[in-house]
Amino acid sequence: MKLIIDGKAFNAYPGDSILDVARREGIAIPTLCYHEAFGGQGSCRLCTVEVTAGGRSRLVASCTYPVSEGIEVKTSTPAVEKIRRNIIMVLYKRASGSVLMQKLYREYGCSENSLGEKQEERCIVCRLCVLACEKMGTSAISTVMRGIDKRVGTPYDQAATACIGCAACAHICPTGAIEVLDSGNIRTIWNKNFNLINCERCGQPFATREEIDYVSRRSGIEDAELCFCEECRRKKLVGKMQGFSPC
């Protein structure tokens, strides 16, 4: 399949979205709710591009729009830029506390004085954290409420039984909206406190009991074998090579 992006011809595979092709070819299209592990969600619309097919032009979300033979794509037109700017303005209003949104707000030249009502807020409800948690198989968080009150949370904002404290949600969040705190032997995330397990050899806290159980379930490795930090696992191996115990 062939398509044209910004005047140049490219090949696409069946099932490719416009964004898939652009990323492969090194053509920059801005995104917020896209992640390679899940594909496009089509929800933030920052990836909007102009597509001409059969003589008709439309503005579409490139992360979900499937490529078809002969379409022509423009990644930056006045209409596209205007939409992107509007999106940034709205999201900035909602999440003025996020460094990323502040940066985009400046980059897109959003001049209007539209300081958000929620100046501390950082979440733009892109749902990447929810998808990450789903992929983990834990599904501890979801979007709650509707409309402008929509946000991410655990059931009834209580410590979620399903949460293992892996912090994948916090890592994937593009706006740094999820707090994870390791303090001594305690990790706190989503209103839940986890006791960190100490390495059997050096005593350093390194993972939650729930993370170790998770890995044990998926790998078949016994829990007891997983209770060493990375460094001590390496050391033990070296000691063993020489036939003595480094402990």
Added chain:
Amino acid sequence: MGSQSEMEKIIVVQPEKCTGCRTCELVCSFTHTGEFNPARSRISVFTFEKVGFSSPVLCQQCSTAACMQVCPVGAVSRDNKTGAMVVNSSRCLVCKACTIACPLGATFYDHVSDSILKCDLCGGDPECVKFCPSGAITYQEAGEAGLARRKAVAAKLKDVYEEVS
């Protein structure tokens, strides 16, 4: 998954030759991160002063790799060209499951880049091998000798754990 192909090469460590100079750590971190920082090296050297013994430890590119088994998003896969287990960082969720699972402690989280690091065989031309002044790390075809050596390491590792439990 995939089995070891004929031409595939593996890194073989000979601890008896290691002098504990840590050149490999510096070369590795410099090659991958542009800085001389052993904490960011994918190969680590341990020295046991009392018995005068040193050895590097690094990913063995296991046939059945725990890192790949536990990854929930298929971000860890075997590179068909080199046979190395590689992490696709744009797919990775940084859940760190792989870092807990690796029995060698050879897959780890790097705070600086906020990503998972492990040996990728430098794409088929490992720098540590080139710079080791004592020939303790070699890159050789995964023939009988190489695979036997890897099995021996795996067996020893099993002992380590059995001793513990």
